[in-house]
Amino acid sequence: xxxxxxxxxxxxxxxxHYGKDREFVCPGGISCKVAEPNDxxxxxxxxxxxxxxxxxxxxxxxxxESYLANCFGPxxxxxxxxxxxxxxxxxxxxxxx
Numbered sequence: 822x823x824x825x826x827x828x829x830x831x832x833x834x835x836x837x838h839y840g841k842d843r844e845f846v847c848p849g850g851i852s853c854k855v856a857e858p859n860d861x862x863x864x865x866x867x868x869x870x871x872x873x874x875x876x877x878x879x880x881x882x883x884x885x886e887s888y889l890a891n892c893f894g895p896x897x898x899x900x901x902x903x904x905x906x907x908x909x910x911x912x913x914x915x916x917x918x
Contacts (some may be wrong), residue, residue, distance in 0.1 A: 864908040871911035878915070885914040 875882040889896065901907040 861904050864904040867908035867912050871908075871915040874915035881915055881917055883918060889912070 874883070896910070907909045
């Protein structure tokens, strides 16, 4: 049995169908479509913890600012384009010594 889906309103930015409003065949009968989650408490905790770490280590925040000054657009597009991505990136940059 073939299963079909579309990527309208999909939030899986790693998917080849992302952002395309067309129907596709689901490999193995499993859709790659990801619905918008209702609870962002885990991502919120990660972001707040990163902000706290930046506050304790201002040099790390300066490093992050310097990086963004040169790469902001591509960084957002590739790494920080969803709640999980932005939370992970802030955590990563807050921990760089």
